[in-house]
Amino acid sequence: MADYLALNYCPQCGAALADQAAYGRVRRYCPACKRVVFRDPKAAAGVVVERDGQALLVRRSTKPRRGLWSIPAGFIEYDEAPAAAAVRECAEETGLRVKLTALLDVIPGEGLPGEASFLIVYLGRITGGQLQAQDDAEQAAFFDPDDLPPLAFSATHRALERWRARSR
């Protein structure tokens, strides 16, 4: 596992963690609490927003893959529903309010530093708001499926492929 995901200290008591075999693999273990400290996947949610046969994309202003384009997406808060996260991220990055109309796919990440472990992608349509790039998007625009800008993630490719397959 890469260093950026290192889990060195117990989140409950702060003791240094050790490796220990548990539940079928080597896991991090707190000798003070006498418990396994599970390493959880990072979940993200996003939405393919369709308008007049085009999809809404945002140009990333942050790592990873800064300057490349992705669908509006972001990490799900620990106490947030995936669909609510997708709607929130779209509003934060593009200014547009959307209604989700379908679940498009669940797509694993590439293991990049700072990237989600998996992305839950919905299909959505606009219900309000004004298109305005903001938050960690520096541009937001609609693109034809045959004229896409440089895409940020393999998950972006796959989400748009799923969308195109549905539109045919």
Ligand SMILES: [Zn+2]
């Ligand atoms: Zn502990």
